[in-house]
Amino acid sequence: MKFVAVSSCPTGIAHTYMAAEALEQAGRAAGHEVVVETQGAAGTTPIDPAVIAAADGVIYAADLEVKDKGRFAGKPFVDVGVKKAVHDAPGVLAQAIAAVEAFAASGASAPVVAAPKPVAAGASRAGSVGHKIRQYLMTGVSHMIPFVAAGGLLIALGFALATIAWPTNGAIEVTKVVDGTNGTAFVAWINDGFSLGSLQAWAVLLFWVGKWAFAFLVPALSAYIAYGIADRPGIAPGFVGGFAAVLVGAGFLGGIVTGFLAGFLALWIARWNVPKGVRGIMPVVVIPLLTVMVVGVATALIIGPPMKAVNDGLTSWLNSMSGASAVLLGIILGLMMCFDLGGPLNKVAYVFATTGLANAVASSDPQAKIMAAVMAAGMVPPLAVWLATVVRPKLFTESEREAGKSAWLLGLSFISEGAIPFAAADPLRLIPSFMIGGAVTGGLSMAFGAGVLAPHGGFWVTPLVHQPFLFLLAILIGMLVSAALVIVAKGIGHGSDADLVSQDQLVSI
Amino acid sequence: MSTPLITPELVAVDLVAADRDQATRALIDLLAAAGRVTDADGFHADVRDREAQMATGMPGGIGLPHARSAHVTVPSLAVGKVPAGVDFGAPDGPATLVFLIAAPASGDADHLKILAALARRLVHPEFRAALNEATDAATVARIITTEVVPA
Numbered sequence: 001m002k003f004v005a006v007s008s009c010p011t012g013i014a015h016t017y018m019a020a021e022a023l024e025q026a027g028r029a030a031g032h033e034v035v036v037e038t039q040g041a042a043g044t045t046p047i048d049p050a051v052i053a054a055a056d057g058v059i060y061a062a063d064l065e066v067k068d069k070g071r072f073a074g075k076p077f078v079d080v081g082v083k084k085a086v087h088d089a090p091g092v093l094a095q096a097i098a099a100v101e102a103f104a105a106s107g108a109s110a111p112v113v114a115a116p117k118p119v120a121a122g123a124s125r126a127g128s129v130g131h132k133i134r135q136y137l138m139t140g141v142s143h144m145i146p147f148v149a150a151g152g153l154l155i156a157l158g159f160a161l162a163t164i165a166w167p168t169n170g171a172i173e174v175t176k177v178v179d180g181t182n183g184t185a186f187v188a189w190i191n192d193g194f195s196l197g198s199l200q201a202w203a204v205l206l207f208w209v210g211k212w213a214f215a216f217l218v219p220a221l222s223a224y225i226a227y228g229i230a231d232r233p234g235i236a237p238g239f240v241g242g243f244a245a246v247l248v249g250a251g252f253l254g255g256i257v258t259g260f261l262a263g264f265l266a267l268w269i270a271r272w273n274v275p276k277g278v279r280g281i282m283p284v285v286v287i288p289l290l291t292v293m294v295v296g297v298a299t300a301l302i303i304g305p306p307m308k309a310v311n312d313g314l315t316s317w318l319n320s321m322s323g324a325s326a327v328l329l330g331i332i333l334g335l336m337m338c339f340d341l342g343g344p345l346n347k348v349a350y351v352f353a354t355t356g357l358a359n360a361v362a363s364s365d366p367q368a369k370i371m372a373a374v375m376a377a378g379m380v381p382p383l384a385v386w387l388a389t390v391v392r393p394k395l396f397t398e399s400e401r402e403a404g405k406s407a408w409l410l411g412l413s414f415i416s417e418g419a420i421p422f423a424a425a426d427p428l429r430l431i432p433s434f435m436i437g438g439a440v441t442g443g444l445s446m447a448f449g450a451g452v453l454a455p456h457g458g459f460w461v462t463p464l465v466h467q468p469f470l471f472l473l474a475i476l477i478g479m480l481v482s483a484a485l486v487i488v489a490k491g492i493g494h495g496s497d498a499d500l501v502s503q504d505q506l507v508s509i
Numbered sequence: 510m511s512t513p514l515i516t517p518e519l520v521a522v523d524l525v526a527a528d529r530d531q532a533t534r535a536l537i538d539l540l541a542a543a544g545r546v547t548d549a550d551g552f553h554a555d556v557r558d559r560e561a562q563m564a565t566g567m568p569g570g571i572g573l574p575h576a577r578s579a580h581v582t583v584p585s586l587a588v589g590k591v592p593a594g595v596d597f598g599a600p601d602g603p604a605t606l607v608f609l610i611a612a613p614a615s616g617d618a619d620h621l622k623i624l625a626a627l628a629r630r631l632v633h634p635e636f637r638a639a640l641n642e643a644t645d646a647a648t649v650a651r652i653i654t655t656e657v658v659p660a
Contacts (some may be wrong), residue, residue: 011559013624013625014575018632025633040625
């Protein structure tokens, strides 16, 4: 195969050239052609455009912004940083070969002849705007999935252990032992309350470790959407924006907004034409300072304030609904639970249900029925995506299929976040499918008269549920409806995704 | 290129150093004594800054402190052989061969090509092995001078 590569390092006198030499040698040893452009202190000689056009793939061994990156657009690539190329050039080459093969196998247009006119960087950016947006979202999602998987499974494991460790109500007790978001209280508990031999203590610990992983979910989504848009300068403002989005209660949809804001802002600032003296401090001082400041302030001042209005308005609206038909209320709560999966609407519905619980004494009380409808509906999205990935794996990318494998357990544990990777990657198709399934489940749960006094736990608290079989039936029906809709919706306007599959695979290398 | 990249005076064959900072300093003092570095403290600070960004240790027992600095008059290399080893942050252990690369801040591209050529030689195992086997300063300097030729 033929590769082109770019190497660069902060000082530009050592690693840039070591990486170039190591890559060229590794290529020679393995029988591949590697042509390296050293963007170092001794000046840069651009690679002949004809060589770029003939290359199968691109290796970025660059710690600085790659100059004229547009020249390489449209080719499969690996981005490894300069140090990796110096230390393990054969490994980097193997990665690049795998990327090229994955690209070819995905059926995307042949990797060669991407840009016959070398200067026309824009020409290879042929993808539509929608295609681009999905690509950015996928970058965010594929980096978020490990957090969802690890966090969700640990929380579920905590619930499962708790069910064994406590004689009754384990899935409720486990969350009450200590507040894992309060450092002082948590350290005090580790010192005084934790014991290696206590199953209860382990359940609590695993539950909170899972929660900590979940705390990075939206920040990682936001950061890597921004990374997809602007490369490394996007990461810092993306993380801060995602963190702030969660803090003000804007959920993962807020995180998507901050990710795009951070990415395009960083991209724009990185392209400023600045005097030579300032250029050196752009990536370390100017870009991080400006992007983080603008994204953080904007999230606080623009995204934050409406959240309170949304919260208050919806809460009082829900309260006024209390007299209305129970089934209608169940449908509305189901729609809300599945709209933003942990975002403002979901939270309002959930808090509405849990605050009602204070007035309930038996699992057949009306407040307990509301809780059951909310819980059942919240379990639908992850269960539905699991089913959809099992029935129609071809509709999903590799990393989505991987995420699907654990989604059933997250769904059973009432961890709606398990569906976020899917919703974030393709919100227009998935969110409506989730909402309709959730509405079906919420309405049915109410109609069946299922009730529960536990605010979380999902399947793990079914022993506490009033009408447990009907409760599970409501979930099952909603799951089937939602999964069917996901499959149908994925089939609509599903033309250009072969490309995305390969993009996603590259990202996850 | 009137001044050679390295001379025997810039090689320390039996360097003893407690840490990378000390090893770096010993080599800087050689450069300063040879008049290639005008301000040893200033250059040391520049090297420290670079080292703080990303450790320069490489697999195979190599430490590679380096910097572009206003206190450097001519592209230079100082080599220290540290039989006891000194940590440069490489994943596989301490460095026994330390290369200090000094580049002038204002050097034009041609000037810096000698350093690019040096960096390229450094990834060749035979080159490093030859330097590891060399026992005296003159041999080390001769190997480098003959092997490192700008492309």
